[in-house]
Structure formats: structure tokens, C-alpha cells
Amino acid sequence: MNTFVIETKHLDLFYDSFQALTDINLNIEEKKITALIGPSGCGKSTLLRVFNRMNDLIDGVRITGDVNVLGDNIFTPETDLIALRQKIGMVFQRPNPFPLSVYENIAFGLKIHRNQSKKEFTDIVKESLKSVILWDDLKDRLDNSALKLSLEQQQRLCIARVLTMKPQIILMDEPCSALDPIATLRIEELMQELKKNYTIVIVTHNMQQAARASDNTAFLYLGELVEYGETKHIYSSPKEKRTEDYLTGRFG
Amino acid sequence: MNVQLEQKIAFSILFLCTLLVVVPVLIILVIIFVKGASALSLNFLFEMPTSGMTAGGIFPAILGTLYLVLGAILFAVPLGVLSAIYLVEYSRDNALSRIVKLAIVNLAGVPSVVYGLFGLGIFVLFLGFGASILSGSLTLGIMILPVIITSSREALESVPQSFRIVSLSLGASKWQTIRHSVLPHALPGILTGTILGLGRAAGETAPILFTVAAFYLPKLPQSVFDQTMALPYHLYVISTQVPGIPENVRYGTALVLLMLVLILNLAAIILRYQFRKRKKW
Numbered sequence A: 001m002n003t004f005v006i007e008t009k010h011l012d013l014f015y016d017s018f019q020a021l022t023d024i025n026l027n028i029e030e031k032k033i034t035a036l037i038g039p040s041g042c043g044k045s046t047l048l049r050v051f052n053r054m055n056d057l058i059d060g061v062r063i064t065g066d067v068n069v070l071g072d073n074i075f076t077p078e079t080d081l082i083a084l085r086q087k088i089g090m091v092f093q094r095p096n097p098f099p100l101s102v103y104e105n106i107a108f109g110l111k112i113h114r115n116q117s118k119k120e121f122t123d124i125v126k127e128s129l130k131s132v133i134l135w136d137d138l139k140d141r142l143d144n145s146a147l148k149l150s151l152e153q154q155q156r157l158c159i160a161r162v163l164t165m166k167p168q169i170i171l172m173d174e175p176c177s178a179l180d181p182i183a184t185l186r187i188e189e190l191m192q193e194l195k196k197n198y199t200i201v202i203v204t205h206n207m208q209q210a211a212r213a214s215d216n217t218a219f220l221y222l223g224e225l226v227e228y229g230e231t232k233h234i235y236s237s238p239k240e241k242r243t244e245d246y247l248t249g250r251f252g
Numbered sequence B: 001m002n003v004q005l006e007q008k009i010a011f012s013i014l015f016l017c018t019l020l021v022v023v024p025v026l027i028i029l030v031i032i033f034v035k036g037a038s039a040l041s042l043n044f045l046f047e048m049p050t051s052g053m054t055a056g057g058i059f060p061a062i063l064g065t066l067y068l069v070l071g072a073i074l075f076a077v078p079l080g081v082l083s084a085i086y087l088v089e090y091s092r093d094n095a096l097s098r099i100v101k102l103a104i105v106n107l108a109g110v111p112s113v114v115y116g117l118f119g120l121g122i123f124v125l126f127l128g129f130g131a132s133i134l135s136g137s138l139t140l141g142i143m144i145l146p147v148i149i150t151s152s153r154e155a156l157e158s159v160p161q162s163f164r165i166v167s168l169s170l171g172a173s174k175w176q177t178i179r180h181s182v183l184p185h186a187l188p189g190i191l192t193g194t195i196l197g198l199g200r201a202a203g204e205t206a207p208i209l210f211t212v213a214a215f216y217l218p219k220l221p222q223s224v225f226d227q228t229m230a231l232p233y234h235l236y237v238i239s240t241q242v243p244g245i246p247e248n249v250r251y252g253t254a255l256v257l258l259m260l261v262l263i264l265n266l267a268a269i270i271l272r273y274q275f276r277k278r279k280k281w
């Protein structure tokens, strides 16, 4: 029996009058990597931002339908956005560390939520850096500017920054699009490692990446969820003509 | 025409223009220094004036200006920064907020004597603070508010949007986001505005003329409700109102005012540099 950490039912999303998502019914499995694929503008980022309610920042967004995250409807008036966003971390397309030291970047979330002692603080920083395999590289350079790191290291740092919140779900919006192929592969390896403890939802334009790195794949087209299932089935025998066309590069 | 020649002519014209701006300033500085340096001494800086201000020091005026500048900054910086935060982070972009922003920018261009009259009407008479350090500081503070708001707004707007988004996505509240990932990065810009305001507050005569400045006081101010002497007004008085003041005293006073502004600016610049250094761009 699989458990679902995110469930959407009849989810519609409008930017003013433009409908960006139509009747999305999607269940995301715990401790799996789910890839959202589809042509540019089909609504992948929009859907991802529904899960941690980052769309709230955009004026004119209207949402109908149900979204449950970890069992709770996240669109009720009582929803605690702060708690929700601690449970769901987000990694962005461009690595975006703050112009602060490595240490200050990682400790940012801890400083804000302030429920640890100083000692735990440094332990969590260390642990997070270890989980993204940066500790050995950076342990002597915690005071250096995070902006001096390579892009790959910066992206790892951003993942570590999310991990300090002890989230259960990590959302990644094209996390490798600013990286070279080798760095991309290494981040994918890291995702396999993280999967043991976290549920990951990743948006990607790179179909090989989705094929290599994900367990489940959702194909979105013009705001609709066209097909969703195990990645190996989707890639070997797509049920929908549109999925097949997209995967074989007939449009995109 | 020959491109090389054109190049040379353009360069010469631009260079001459720059020279035209810089040289008079330098000449003024040199004249003030040459004529005033002989008046400078510890007594001049730290003594009360004597013999009808023709001798002794200008300590009360120096102290008065320091009080006034400090008061203006204490009042205007918190108020200005908070309203800038409201305008940038909270207010929606609609007709009203645009009018408010435009009004603030334009207030910076209002002549200082108008602020002086305003201060006289509101603080001295209506609120009954009388001619006092409090009235003068508030008037100067209001005068420099537009500069501080405008530069704080620009500083806040130049903080990348991604800082806010990341911070919110980590579960920070709106205020925590502003406090921890916007303000620290805007501080150098805010300080720049403060420096500009500081220089203006120290140097203006008109706003303090009606609200605080005294011609001559035999003793130092005891509270914020006292009048005080102040450097710009004192300079005006000894240059035009009192005959027989030695030339080097007049220029010496101007030199002290200049140096005071320079020192205040320098302090703010050092502070700003410290913040920049902590930030690891």
C-alpha cells in the first residue's frame, strides 16, 4: 500500500482570467522522486508552487479544488503557511544563495525559527552539509562567501539550506538547468541519496533526466495532466498519443 | 572630420567641463582654509565666545549644531526607513501609492525656508515647543525625510526579489523576511541617504532661523526646550550682523562647519564600508 504525501483533486488555477491548470488530479508517493515534464508554459512551475503556496505571492491567482499535503487541506483559512513551508522545502532554477557566508546561508532558516540551542545549531549545519556531500569540501571555508562557490556547490548549498528545516517534501524547479552535464549527474546521484528520507518532486525539461532519475512521471500539456504513472511505463509504453509525441520529440 | 581629431575635441570639452566644476570648489576650499586656519586652536573650538563674539571660541555653536543634527537624524531615520519599508514591501502598486511616492520625491525640492516657516507654525507655535532644540531638530528632520525615504526606497527596491522568495519558501514570515533578508542588504543604501541628509541638516540656516537658533547665549543649552546657537546661523551673524569681527574668525568658523560635515560624513562612510564588507557579494 503506497502512501501519498500530496493529493490534488479537481485542481484548477487561474491567473486572472487565464486558466493555467485544469482539473489536475495527482497523487504523489512518499519517498519517491516524481518528475513533472511537459513543454514550456504547460504549467509545471505553477503546479509546483501550488504545493507550498508560493503562488500566494502573485496577484490575481485563484485556485479551486482540493490540495492535501501530508493529510491536511492546505487551502483552509487555518492553514499555517509557516509550518507548511517548513515541511515542504523548495529548490529553485538558478542557485540562489544569499550574499553571505556558507555558514550563514545554511543557518538562515534556523536563525529564523530559533528553536535550537547554539550547539544543535552547528550540528545541524554540519549534518546538512554532509547530506549534500559538501562538508569535506567546505568545512574549512564556512566563513567564505557562498557566491564564490561553483554553481554546482551553490545548488548543493541551497539544498542543504532546505534540509535544515527537516522538511518531508522537497520541490525542485529545474534544479540542474544552470549546471553542466557532469554536475547535473552528480545532483541526480544526490537526489537518489535524499530519496531515502525525503519525497522529491522535480520539474525538468530534460527528458533523459526524468527517465534516469525519477520513479514516477507526470506529463502536463496546456495545463492538463495528460498522463501519470511509473516512469518506466510512461517511457516504454505511453498510453496517450500526446505523451508519445512529446517523448519522441515530435513537439516540445 | 578626422575621427582622431573629433575624439580629441570631445575629450577636451568634457575635461574642461569637469575642471570648471571642480576648480571653483577647490578655490573656495583653499580660500577658506588659508584665511581661516590661523583662527583654529583648542580655545577656538572649546571656549565660549567673549567680548561681543569678537574673541574667544565658538563651542556653543558647534555643540548646538551637533545636537540639532543628532536630533534630526534620530527623528528622520527611523521614520523614513519605516515608511520606505511600508511603501516598498507592503503598499500595493495603485494610483494612491504612486501619488504618495511622487509627492515624497517632490518634497525634496521644497526650499528650506519653507520648512523653516512650517516648523515655526507647527512646532514652535501650535505645539508650543517654543524656539528650542526640539523644534529645530524636528524641522530639520522633516526637511531631510524625503531624501531618506527616497534613498531607502531605492535601496530596498534594489534587493533582488529572489532573496524574499527564498526566505518565504523557508517558512519565514513577511516581517522576518524583511528583517533578515531584505534590510541587511539595503543598509548601505539607507546609510547613503542618511549621509546626504546629515550634510544638509548641518549646513542649512533657514530652517533653524525661526525655530531654534540664538544670536548669542551666555550659557550652553540645558534641555531640548532651550534655544541654542548653531554654526550656520552663527556664521551668518558674525559675517553680516556684528561689525568688527576679525576675518580669520569668520573664515575659521566656516572651516569648522565644513570639517564637522566632513567628519560626520566620514563616520557614516566608514560605517557603510563596514556593512559592505560583511556582505559577501
Ligand SMILES: Nc1ncnc2c1ncn2[C@@H]1O[C@H](COP(=O)(O)OP(=O)(O)OP(=O)(O)O)[C@@H](O)[C@H]1O
Pocket: A015, A018, A020, A038, A039, A040, A041, A042, A043, A044, A045, A046, A047, A058, A205
Ligand atoms: N505570474 C503569472 N501571471 C500570469 N500568467 C502566468 C504567470 N506565471 C505563469 N503564467 C502563465 O501560466 C502558464 C504556465 O506557466 P508556468 O511557468 O507554470 O509554465 P512551465 O511549465 O513552468 O514553463 P517553463 O517550462 O517555461 O518553466 C504559462 O502560459 C504562463 O504564461
Ligand SMILES: [Mg+2]
Pocket: A044, A045, A046, A173
Ligand atoms: Mg517553469
